Amino acid sequence: MTFANRHIGPDTDEQTHMLKAIGYASLDALMDAAIPEVIRWHGSLNLPDAASEEETIAELRAIASRNRVTTSMIGLGYYGTHTPAVIKRNVLENPAWYTAYTPYQPEISQGRLEALLNFQTMVTDLTGLTTANASMLDEGTAVAEAMTLAKRASKSKSPTYVVDADTLPQTLAVLRTRAEPLGIDLALVDLDAGDALPGEFFGLHLQYPGASGAVRDHASLIEAAHAHGALVTVAADLLALTLLRAPGEIGADIAAGTTQRFGVPLGFGGPHAGYLAVRAGLERSLPGRLVGVSKDADGAPAYRLALQTREQHIRREKATSNICTAQVLLAVMASMYAVYHGPAGLRDIAKRTHNHALTLAGSLTAGGVEVAHGAFFDTVTAVVPGRAAAIVAAAASEGVDLRLVDADRVSVSTDETTTDAHVAAVLGAFGVAVTSPAECGAKPLARTSEYLTHPVFRSHHSETSMLRYLRKLSDRDYALDRGMIPLGSCTMKLNATTEMEPVTWPEFAAIHPYAPATNTAGYEELVSTLEGWLAEITGYDAVSVQPNAGSQGELAGLLAIRGYHRSRGETHRDVCLIPSSAHGTNAASAVMAGMRVVVVACDDLGNVDMYDLHAKIAKHADALAAIMVTYPSTHGVYETSIADLCAAVHEAGGQVYVDGANLNALVGFARPGKFGADVSHLNLHKTFCIPHGGGGPGVGPVAVRQHLAEFLPGDPLEPGEHHAVSAAAHGSAGILPISWAYLRMMGPDGLAAATGTAVLTANYVASRLREHYPVLYAGNNGLVAHECILDLRPITKATGVSVDDVAKRLIDYGFHAPTMSFPVAGTLMVEPTESEDLAELDRFVAAMIAIKGEIDQVAAGVWPAKDNPLANAPHTASAVTADEWEHPYPRSVAGFPESVDRTAKYWPPVRRIDGAYGDRNLVCSCPSPEAFED
Structure with a gap:
């Protein structure tokens, strides 16, 4: 039996039965009748013939073998970590967790919601702030969301956002992408050089510790920013916060960052769960998902997504964020890492990490090498005039990758996986011996407050207890491993085990996103091949897999259109037409891309009203930038007017964006890039089998015709005019083998x-x-x-x-x-x-x-x-x-x-939940056990 026969549920006899019930003799006859001939494609996809599951795994083994797994001490927000085996097997590799959907039906999502509440509690405790959301897409996008949150919440009318020059470079790249279309001016401030703050600004971004590893006392700077009416974001390393004073304790309004080093594999850049936390008073401006505690019909405590009026399909063009998802599976892993280790265990990991950095700094200093900063947590920057490249090469020859900052500086980051042997190898590359640890200048900033005091973080440290806790939570959920999830617009289809298997191989899981190119040939082949296959399927000319969610694919596509118009001197084109039926992220993405949204009506049959479309085109012809349409339509219909729609927009000088959310109805039968569209985003978590994971990970590649190719997202660490929509060049590369395997086997x-x-x-x-x-x-x-x-x-x-x-x-x-x-x-x-x-x-x-x-x-x-x-x-x-x-x-x-x-009865753990009560009485961290006893 072929893989396709196993993936497709109905066999030949069942298909015949269904075809007879609706009056068609074959699938081709049905598709000929359903799809308008004007877009119907009768060709055959130029893809390899289907491989067996065994052949596909063997091919992926060969590709993976071209990646070189080394010891990464590059840092820059990505660190080696040990995923506890009980979490790897029972969360990451468990379909009860990875085949679930976003918990919009909270009564059957209580397990995931509890895990996410643990995540929120972990983040608020470590950051010292009052409310955290249920995860963001990565650190770069979390910081960008913090910037726009500060813009709408600050009393300052200034367009200036001040950014610490020691910010992670990939974060700075994403900030630049997000700031420019919104008219936000970024001002870099070099704290080491003593740069002064500008006269007026609405927000300040600080990195803690800095990209260089420096740990600074930001308290007076935060106080000065507040005096200007600005809000302050601190991008903080959560592991460091077990030892360092929390951002909330020094007055920060917002904290943002990543939870990757809490047991989530590197995966060449993702997927990882970012985090965003705010002080009291800002929780109702917080973007993304927020889990809250409410009560059910019997008055028992129950979890649900809180404040759902913020959802983008409701706010539409008034939305200030296009985030419509989270990184749930990864957030669950990170939260369970904290549950498993507890506060003492996390502190021990942080101390070991820090002590290795102290040994590096002390030995370098004793060996005559200048260390740039006296206060640090895990990253030591060495000043070695003219010798940096040679030192990095010497370490690489010993299997250790360091960060080449410039010709004169090398940065070394320690983590949970660092050993004494690694430290010795690095010091050997510098030509110095291991001696005594340095004294760290960060001691005055040491943390004295407690964290993770809730019993859940102090109860499940044995394998037995952790295993049973995870099983208890998964039993409270409903996922595809139990039965059908017939969600329109969401495509909850089989995620085959063979597709999932390669994700945890070290050759894919243990690669740093900024590893040397000599280590990543396998990933580059995988990405290039997958992008080529996706281009062939959609009829476009170029694809970028960088966007790490559908919403980010939307933004990337619209930014490509914006870049195209600007390259032609048509900066005045800023109107985006959007049908009234569209998903709310469309309008939100258009606003974020600096466009004005004009809504086009739909007729009584749910189709785009062509009369209204032509009227809106005529009214805005000179300013028309684009139209965003979903095809088949959001109403689940193959609209017959799509080709006319594309032609009308093109004639007026606009570009056509076709939302790829419903591509599962087109593959092999119609190609957007050939029936008039210029750009689409694709949902790999819908059509191409990457699991939804309870609301994330997602991957939203953007596909374009040739004239837009130069405006696709670029590597955030590469100089140039391109924009970056996520912190890693290939986004959530760690799960791309899933879609690669699906296409190869189908x-x-x-x-x-x-x-x-x-x-x-x-x-x-x-x-x-x-x-x-x-x-x-x-x-x-x-x-x-x-x-x-x-x-x-x-x-x-x-x-x-x-x-x-x-x-x-x-x-x-x-x-x-x-x-x-x-x-x-x-x-x-x-x-x-x-x-x-x-x-x-x-x-x-x-x-x-x-x-x-x-x-x-x-x-x-x-x-x-x-x-x-x-x-x-x-x-x-x-x-x-x-x-x-x-x-x-x-x-x-x-x-x-x-x-x-x-x-085989599934019993929901709670009765119907009172959503309004939960919104009026917002509780977004773990309630005490007594709340459940009552």
Whole structure:
């Protein structure tokens, strides 16, 4: 059996059954009927024929062998770390964690939400601030978000943002990318040279410790910034904060950084969980995800995403951030690293790391080598006039990579993995012997406050306890390892184990993003090949995998358009047309790219209103920069007017951005780069099988036609005019083997078959449910694309049963709900994907039909509107087995509704959660155990 046969759920007989149900003889006939001929492509993808799983692993082994695993002492925000085996096996390699979705259905996400609350608590404790979010994409983007947070929260009207010259260079590159389109002026200040602060500025960014390793006392500088009305961000190393005074203790308003060194592999730059924390008063301006504590219908504490009104699909062009995701899987790993080691264990790791740096500094000084700074944590910069390159080469010959700062300086960073032998090898490269450690000038800045005092960080230090804690949390969640997750717009498809296997190989996991090119030939081959395959699939000419989320791919694409117009002297082109149905990140990304958003109406069928489009083009023709459209549309329809839309925008001098969120309905049948689009971002975590991981990691490559290629993101450490949208040149490179393996094993025919099957399953579900729930939109021949929208608004109007009630009742039937109220309020958007077999599809259909029967009982007055199985869903085991039962329906209907397998029942750990209560009473760190006892 081929891999494609294993990836695609329905076999030939099941596909025949479904095709017959919707009236088509073959997948090709279905696709011919569904896809407008104007974009239909009848060619064959120029990709290698499908390889077997064994052949693919062997090829990846050969590619990995071209990477050279050395001891990295380069630092710059990326460090060697030991991933505890219990976390590696039971989180990183466990589908219960990596196949889950963003916890929008909190009742079935309590395990992940608790782990993220641990993450937030860990960050707030170590930074000394009051609220942290549930992770950011990396350190560079976290700092950029801190800058824009400071801009909107500061009372200063100045456009100037002051940046410490000792900031990590990749962070500075991302700051420059983000600042320029927003009209923010960056001012570099050299603290060592005694540069003065400017007269007016809205924010100050400090690196702690600095990129050079220097640890400085920033308290007076922070006080001076506050006197100017500015907000201060400190980019702090969390491991260092176990020994150094916390940013919150010296007056910082915001802290940002990365949690990579808390057990997360280097992965050539990612994925890693960034962090962002704020002082009291700024929590409602915090971008990204925020986990809060609320209560369920029984009054028991329960976790949920808090303050969801900040979500970009609601704020749209008023949004100040386009972040719509997090790095959940990596944040869980980092939080569990802190749980496993506890405060004492983390401090021991920090002390060992620091002591190795002291030995380096003391030995260098004793050997006559100047050390640039007397106060440091883990990084020692040596001043060696004219000798730097030779020293770096000498260390490399011993298998140790150092950072070449310039011709006269070498930087050496220690970490958890550093040994005495590594220190000796480095000193040997300098030509000095190991002697006594230096005295560190950072002692006056030593931390005296406690951290990680919550019992969770003091309870699970044995392998047994940690294993059971992780199992308990995963049991409280629902992921693809339990059943179907039919989320429209999200493509929750199979992430095959063979695809996942290479991610933890040292040859991929243990490579520093700024390792010498001689060490990274395998990665460069992998990235180049994958980018080429993605270009072929989409019909574009060039691809960059740097964007580490779909939102960042959007931004990169729009910045490419902006760069193109500017290169032609058309700086006045700044209007971005966006259909009213678009995902909110589109509008937010346009604002961040310095564009003005103009909304284009949709007609009654959900298509872009072409009359309104032409009117808006005519009105803004001279200023038109771009249009952003999703194809197939956000409504799940192949719009027939897409080619006309592209032509109209091009004629007015604009560029066409096609959001690649729905590419799972196009691969092998249509190519955006050939039907009129100029740029797209692709979601590798949707179409190309990188797991969602509970809300991240994601990868959002940007693909462009040739005229935009020169404006793609560039290496943040390379000089030039290019922009960088993430801190590493290839973004989350560590998980790219997943998509590489998927494409290699599927081959061109398998990819087309997957697309056809995804469209088939969506149309099968739509045809089965149409008589029970209206299907809101359809395209050619009454067909949908890869998803369908079920309209519950007439049901709600007639019975009071809401879309929330149906979503929560699906939990009792053993399902994750479809996407709720997007893109149309009061609807459910269903995307079955190609991975679910007929039995699972029919199980979902049966559940939805049974729920409609329950709604009919409410409509008929058999069950009261306020007391029925839907209004009270979901039902927990404790609720169903309670001594008292006063509902008008039996316990069996509550807990074991029709079609549920009693031997495999999933019980939600909490009842329906009160979201409003959680927002009014915002609690975003671990509650005390007594809260649960009460």
